[in-house]
Amino acid sequence: MNFPLDERRPEETPIAIDSTTRERATSTGARNSGTGVSDPSVDRFELAAIALGGALGALARIALALALPHDSVSWPWATFTVNILGALMLGYFVTRLQERLPVSTLRRPLLGTGLCGALTTFSTVQIELLQMADHHRYGLATAYLVASVLCGYLAVFLSSALVRRVRALV
């Protein structure tokens, strides 16, 4: 049976914060895959969108990593750049798309989960921190970690605020 994409049944109110992956579990416990329909199976179009965005994000990140190599005691500019850029973009996309009715069913998995999720990386940061520690560069490691978190948070904050301010004006 097909529900219109924009229709939400009354009990499907997300009860927790929004995330890039999907609206949180509904009060009934069923997963809302973002299509507005309570759907225990995963939407294959959503997966395809994530796959495409993920491919693009990975390609961009690897390309930049190869273009800006660094050794273990230098600032990891490639990782830092993609992470802050990705955070900026995600704040923009999610804020812009989450408050738009009807819910944009494929743009969020494509741009949020896919592109920004794959463009940015958490694990690489951890390895880079360990490598800095290997060389006893604890100041560098601390600076890198703190800068990443602060700039990342600020990036999300700014792009989210910007979207809302523009929306409030129009």
Next chain:
Amino acid sequence: MSAPAWIGVAIVGSLGSIARFLLDGAVSSRTSSSFPFGTLAVNASGAFVLGLFSGLALSGEAFLLAGSATIGSYTTFSTWMLETHRLGEDGQFLRGLANVLVSVIFGIGAAALGRALGGAL
């Protein structure tokens, strides 16, 4: 880097993202807390595996593909930051701070553990 390697990057980028989506969803649908356990699970597990690959001394293109391209796409910094920000907006500042601290502690710990394991193998 060769064309097949780039195609490999695209493919594992897709797979890593899908894996992140599925695990995050599986964990999130089982927790009622606003704390982003899904992303934490993804990031911690990814840090562990990347540490493992690092400890195994995968180098060059092998590490680039299996490590950076795959696990790098699997883990996410942007979602981590977004969720922290949204917690703050909801007035849950402590939870947001916890999200940062716990993720870092678990992330570094997992990476170190994985690296030690990889080195021992």
